[in-house]
Amino acid sequence: MPKISQKGQLMPESPIRKLVPFAEQAYKNGKTVYHLNIGQPDIKTPELALDAIRVHSLDILAYTRSEGSEGYRKKIAAYYAKNDIHVDHDDIIVTTGGSEALLFTFGSIMDTDDEIIIPEPFYANYNGFSTASNINVVPVISKIEDNFALPAIEEFEKLITPKTKAILICNPGNPTGYLYSKEEIQKLAKIVIKHDLFLIADEVYREFVYDGNAFYSIMQEESLKNHAIMIDSVSKRYSMCGARIGYMVSRNKEVIKTAMKFAQARLSPPTLAQIASEAALDTPQSYFDDVIAEYTERRNLLIQELEKIEGVKVAKPKGAFYCIAELPIKNADAFAQWLLESFDINDETVMVAPAGGFYSTKGVGNNQIRIAYVLKKESLIKAVGILKEALKVYKD
Template sequence: MPAISHKGAIMPSSPVRKLVPFAEAAKKRGIHIYPLNIGQPDIKTPSQAIQAVKDTDMEILAYSHSAGNESYRTKLVTHYNKIEMGLTIDDVIVSTGGSEALLFTMGSICDYGDEVIIPEPFYANYNGFATASGVTVRPIPTKIENNFALPSISDFEELISDKTKAILICNPGNPTGYLYTQEEMNQLAALVKKHDLFLVADEVYREFAYDGREHLSVMNIPGLEQHAIMIDSVSKRYSMCGARIGCMVSKNKEVMATAMKFAQARLSPPTFAQIAAEAALDTPQAYFNEVIGEYIERRDILIAGLKNIPGVEVANPGGAFYCVAQLPVDDTDAFAQWMLESFQLDNETIMVAPAAGFYSTAGVGKNQIRIAYVLEKESLIKAVQILAEALKAYNA
């Protein structure tokens, strides 16, 4: 029988989606599941985005420009320049989600065997994107005890070699919710300039910064123009995950010209979704104020509830809508599967994302889970109750 590729064999499974078959089986048994595993907000998509697609009058659903519709890119640049990024339309390539933007980035700045340093835990698909691109991830550990703050610069420098091409961060972080301080961002900026590296910042949760803190974009740091690459997406900002529209942003002309070749190879991003994303840019600030207020309330309820469970340790997120919790179990993969297969409370259970898949270092994070607080507050309260009872039963 013909063999599959080595790259395919080592491609990691998604910690977010790999338990879906067990959840589907539980639903068939009549079990209600609270999905805490995936960052799919229950917030309504802005109505103007949906209406723009409904109002579209076209006889041919045609390709767009490979970089995305000019009208969308122009409006997107105006949106970014409200926070003084100083961009032009040539600094933006529209992608099929932030995922494709990350693939374009790795393809543009890395050759096979090159290395990217990433603080872990990190968005699980970074492992997959790196595998698909032939890139080696060099993880640098962060700790739940200090909310997964940036490691020391000396720790970064110990990992830098002649194969290192970039440092990749998610800010605010998925899965940790950590929001980098201005000092930390400036430290990273100085580091990449010192070693002539790229600083790639996944900023898809930019708007979701809490407790009076502000997000500092990699595009707002002076002197980083040739080093900075920003990844963005409409998925979380406007609760438009299914649109699959993101973008890659950089002022480095050589990087963008290279990325354009990858963009041309896939032809163009989705036409209808660009129409929706362009309309979504008109969303008033009141929408975000309400959404941010809701997420802060959800976070506070969830964190307080988790801290009341014996043996559970949890970091307090400063942004996004995730947290990482450490549980009194040896293997959260087994525990998460058990909750779907063998546990229920009043005919209900929960689905979580085992956190080992958010690490690149083997064996790390096996007693942790990621929780997405994207459900209404009453559901989060019930989900915490279920988790507490499940832990009692599992450890009995």
């Protein structure tokens, strides 16, 4: 029998999706499952984005330019300018989701066995993208006791080798909800300039910032002109995960020129999704005001309820719509599966994402879960209540 590749064997399973078969079986058994496991917003997609698809006048669903249509990229640049991020439309490549933007970035700046430093816990698919790109993740651990703040710069410097090519952050963070301050971004800027590295920032949750805090993009740091690569996406901003439209943005002309080769190899991003995403850029500020107000209430309620559970430790998010909770258990994978297979209250149970998959350091995060607060407040209260009762009877 032909053999599977080593790379294929090393590709990690998604900690978010690997429990889906157990959830499906729970549904077949007549249970209601409250999904705290996946960042699929329940906020409605802006109508103007949906209308743009409904009323399009295309006769042929043709390719667009490999870098995305020029008109769309000009509107993206105008959106960024409103957010004090000043780039030209030629600094932007439209991609099939933020995932492809990351793959283009890795392919453009790193060779086999090169290293990328990432504060962990981090978005689980960074592990998969790194494996697919034949590069190595070097983690620097941030701690729940510090609310997952940026580790000391000295910790980064200890890890830099001749193989190090970049530092990657997610800001605001998935899975932690941590928001990096301007001061923290400037500390990272100094270290990447000092060691001639790239700083990659996944900024797809830019709009989701709470408590009057200010978001600061790496693209606002002028010293990073040739070092900064921003990853972006419409998925969470406009509740358009299925559009699969993202952006790779950099003022470094060589980076964009190189990434264009990857863009050309896959021909073009999806045409209809670009039409919808371009229309979404006209979404009024009132939409985001309402969304932020809703998520702030959900976050406050979630943290309040989790803190009532004995033995649970939780970090308070400043952005995005996730939090990490540490539970009084040994193995969150086993606990998450048990919740779906063996526990319910009146035929209702909860699906969570074990946090071990958001680390690359073995054995770290095994007693943690990621919670996405993308449910209505009433459902959040029910879900946390089920979690509380489950922890009372669960045995590792």
